[in-house]
Amino acid sequence: MAVPKHKISKARSGQRKSQWKLTPLNLAACPQCHVLKLPHRVCPECGYYNGKQVITIKEKKSGSR
Numbered sequence: 001m002a003v004p005k006h007k008i009s010k011a012r013s014g015q016r017k018s019q020w021k022l023t024p025l026n027l028a029a030c031p032q033c034h035v036l037k038l039p040h041r042v043c044p045e046c047g048y049y050n051g052k053q054v055i056t057i058k059e060k061k062s063g064s065r
């Protein structure tokens with residue numbers, strides 16, 4: 001098994017971990033209902049994609065529960 005030749009110092013680990021960050025979500029408005037959704041995905045609000053209804057939304061998520 002390969003073993004690291006040198007200890008990784010705390011400074012080096014910290015330098016690497018300082019680059020580990022989240023990227024903000026890229027949201028685009030749905031052309032049908034203008035709600036913010038992820039691009040290249042069927043809209044979860046109206047079920048439209050590329051100008052056509054591809055899935056049927058059973059009920060409104062907000063309100064009940």
Ligand SMILES: [Zn+2]
Nearest residue numbers: 030033043046
């Ligand atoms: Zn929509």
